[in-house]
Structures are given as structure tokens and as C-alpha cells.
Amino acid sequence: MNFEIPSYLDKNNIGPYEIYLEQVERVTPYLGKLAYWVETLKRPKRILVVDVPIHLDDGSVAHFEGYRVQHNTSRGPAKGGVRYHQDVTLSEVMALSAWMTIKNAVVGLPYGGGKGGIRVDPRKLSMGELERLTRRYTTEIGIIIGPDKDIPAPDVNTNPQVMAWMMDTYSMNEGKTATGVVTGKPIALGGSLGRNDATGRGVFVAGARAMQKLGIALEGARVTVQGFGNVGNAAARIFHDHGAKVIAIQDITGTIYSEAGINPYEALAFLKEHSTLKGMPGTESIEPSSFWDIECEVLIPAALEKQITEENADRIKTRVIVEGANGPTIPVADDILSAKGVLVVPDVLANAGGVTVSYFEWVQDFSSYFWTEDEINARLDRIMREAFDSLWDVKERHNVTLRTAAYIVACARVLEARALRGLYP
Numbered sequence: 001m002n003f004e005i006p007s008y009l010d011k012n013n014i015g016p017y018e019i020y021l022e023q024v025e026r027v028t029p030y031l032g033k034l035a036y037w038v039e040t041l042k043r044p045k046r047i048l049v050v051d052v053p054i055h056l057d058d059g060s061v062a063h064f065e066g067y068r069v070q071h072n073t074s075r076g077p078a079k080g081g082v083r084y085h086q087d088v089t090l091s092e093v094m095a096l097s098a099w100m101t102i103k104n105a106v107v108g109l110p111y112g113g114g115k116g117g118i119r120v121d122p123r124k125l126s127m128g129e130l131e132r133l134t135r136r137y138t139t140e141i142g143i144i145i146g147p148d149k150d151i152p153a154p155d156v157n158t159n160p161q162v163m164a165w166m167m168d169t170y171s172m173n174e175g176k177t178a179t180g181v182v183t184g185k186p187i188a189l190g191g192s193l194g195r196n197d198a199t200g201r202g203v204f205v206a207g208a209r210a211m212q213k214l215g216i217a218l219e220g221a222r223v224t225v226q227g228f229g230n231v232g233n234a235a236a237r238i239f240h241d242h243g244a245k246v247i248a249i250q251d252i253t254g255t256i257y258s259e260a261g262i263n264p265y266e267a268l269a270f271l272k273e274h275s276t277l278k279g280m281p282g283t284e285s286i287e288p289s290s291f292w293d294i295e296c297e298v299l300i301p302a303a304l305e306k307q308i309t310e311e312n313a314d315r316i317k318t319r320v321i322v323e324g325a326n327g328p329t330i331p332v333a334d335d336i337l338s339a340k341g342v343l344v345v346p347d348v349l350a351n352a353g354g355v356t357v358s359y360f361e362w363v364q365d366f367s368s369y370f371w372t373e374d375e376i377n378a379r380l381d382r383i384m385r386e387a388f389d390s391l392w393d394v395k396e397r398h399n400v401t402l403r404t405a406a407y408i409v410a411c412a413r414v415l416e417a418r419a420l421r422g423l424y425p
Ligand SMILES: NC(=O)C1=CN([C@@H]2O[C@H](COP(=O)(O)OP(=O)(O)OC[C@H]3O[C@@H](n4cnc5c(N)ncnc54)[C@H](O)[C@@H]3O)[C@@H](O)[C@H]2O)C=CC1
Pocket: 154, 155, 156, 157, 158, 199, 226, 227, 228, 229, 230, 231, 232, 250, 251, 252, 253, 302, 303, 304, 305, 324, 325, 326, 351, 352, 354, 355
């Protein structure tokens, strides 16, 4: 007989929002009097589910389900990206928006947390269909977004062009150009220098700080990267630029390995030309699941959630995991890694570089005064280093993981704002 483990007993099958709730649960004992308000963190402030109908190129009509979730606005407007993916669910968008609340508080940005998404495989759409989808979605969520309400940005499968269409659609509907309604825009439309590489750069700064704490040299350190898009690609390039050796890269098209090291610039050029990583000269193509067995000093998951589970956590042979992706490690795997002495630099810190430069973009748009790339990178590096160091102090003081330290700091900041604002009598 074939028994299926019920999902509530299968720790690897935990839903994204349940992962977030478990993370909040773990931190509640450290919140002192602020724990009185903890329910605030468990309930998204506002959820909008929209039907997005578009004309396909063949003249038929297709309907897609879209979401925008504003998890929390205690510290400021909601802020977070928009994902286009065939597996997007409401639970996933709720979790991603909650992680934005935590992340924005970790790096001290004056934002709450939000996230959006459409359940669609964008690879199956033409450019025209993608534009129509984006414009219709923007109009549908237009009732809750705005430069001082909720500011979307890129996430998986969305990019500066998608942000340009969102900005234009919102502006048309408002009757005025509102550059501050989205970030991650092209430079010609009020985008910021440095935003493209910002998340990967932040991954590098946080990862390098963690290596320094453990006494691991950057020069020659072996790095493996899962996901070779905006985040993984930039992180790989910047680690490579600082002397580390990228020995494996995995994306949806394949997994490549080279003990001698892979030049990420050449891997990107190869991917652009051949639409796959497989077959890149000087590398060996390996089975996707073998990626987790590769011995390295730094592992960067930079693809999707729930990649590191009870099943593969034991096999991982690394010193540091720097979470470029949101939610790549499920709680049971976190415990296994912690027991093994692997340092996990959590998503809510490690990938906060993107939203930090989004914040810079928003500030620049409001003041119509634009900074140099050096200024942006210097400010980003400082924010990432200071956030890392303050979490490290909390980790040492309470003898907890860096993730729990991040949640202690962030939840206290959000709940302090909640308590000060009070409730309507
Ligand atoms: N773009 C940004 O500024 C930020 C993104 N993130 C997070 O980083 C992660 C990646 O986002 P982006 O790089 O923006 O997306 P992207 O769309 O640019 O790239 C995604 C990459 O993941 C790969 N991928 C997808 N499914 C995979 C699978 N099952 N196995 C292996 N590889 C797979 C794709 O092939 C692609 O290389 C997501 O978790 C996202 O939420 C976090 C902070 C900011």
C-alpha cells in the first residue's frame, strides 16, 4: 500500500507562510513586553487577489491570477518585488511580503513589507503579451499601490522593462508621471545606478563579513551558486572579482562544475548565446541533485524557496551559506545546519542590498537629484556591514543563530512602532 505523509506531518512539505510563522514563533520568547503585540506579525495587513485578463496574440483571451499583499505598514509604506512564475501561490506571496517586513526592519529602512506576483510562466508569453499582462495587473493593483503607499520592484522573472511598464501604466491612470511608484526602473526613467547588481553586491558584503568572522580567506575560497539570474549572477561575479573561485553554478537549464573555477562573466556570455549553461567549455555538466554534495567554503542559494531541506541539509559540506534567495532553507534544515556548525547568513540580511538601493532610488526620485554609483555602493556597503555587525552582537549575546538574531532585532523594531502608534480606541 502506498501511504502519503499528511502535509502537517511532513516537515519538508511546510508551506511558505508556515515557515515564516515558525520563524516568528522561535523569536517570541526574546521579545519581552513587545510580545504583547506579536499577533500583528502573524496577520498580513491587506491582501488583494486580482483576475488579470489579457488578449493573447492569437486573438483569444487568457486569465491569470495575480496578488499584492501588504504584510505590514507599521514603519512606513509597504515595499517589495513582483514575481512572475507558474508556481506562485497566495501563501508564497504572503510569506515573501512578511519576509520584506522583517528585511526592511533589519536594515533600518522606513518601510513595511509587501510583495506581489502573478501565476504565469512568462517564458510562454510574447513581449506584447507580457506588456499587456503587466499593464493590466498594474491597473488592477493600482487601488492599493502608490509612491507613499506601496512601492513594487523586480523579483523573479521581472526586470527594469517590466518596472517601466508598471510606472507608465500607474502614471497614465493618475494623470501625472509618478516615477516613485516602483523601483528597479531603467536609468532613463528615474532608476538608480547600482540597483541591478545591488542584491548580489549585498550578498557579497554580508558573505565576506561572515567569512572574516570565521577566519576564512576570500582568496581562493570555493563558492557554489544556485540560480544565475539577477542575484546569483551578480554575487558570482563579485565573489570572483575579489579572488574567490566559483566552482559550480546551477540554474534551470543545468548544473556545471569545475574544480579549477568557472569565470562567471564567461558563463553569462555562454548562457546568453546558447540559452543553457550545459556544455560550457572547461566545465562538467552534473546531475542537479549532486550540486548539494559539492564541498565548498561558501554556498549561495539564489533561486527559489525551500531548496535546503531535511533531505539535503546533511549532505551539504560548506562553512557558510549566504541566502541570496528568499526562504531557501526550511526550519528543520536550519536546525541540522546549525548543529553541524554551518553559519547561515539569513535571507532577511543577506539579500537586503536590493531593497536598500531601491530605497536610494525612491529617495533620489523624490528629490530629483541623482547620486554617483560610487556614492550608492559606499552607502550600501556601510548599511550591510553595520546591519551584519549588529546582528552578530545579538547572536553572541543570546547564543542564537544569525536568523533568530535578525528576527529579534526586526520584530522588536516593527512591534515598537506598532506599540507607539497604538490602536484606535
Ligand atoms: N531581484 C532582486 O533584487 C531580489 C531577489 N531576491 C530573491 O532572489 C531569488 C532570485 O531572484 P532573481 O535573481 O531576481 O530572479 P531571476 O529571475 O533573475 O533569476 C532566477 C534564477 O533562478 C534559476 N532557477 C529557477 N528555478 C530554479 C530551480 N528549480 N533550480 C535551479 N535554479 C533555478 C533561474 O534559472 C534563474 O537563473 C528569489 O528568491 C528572489 O526572491 C531577493 C532580494 C532581491
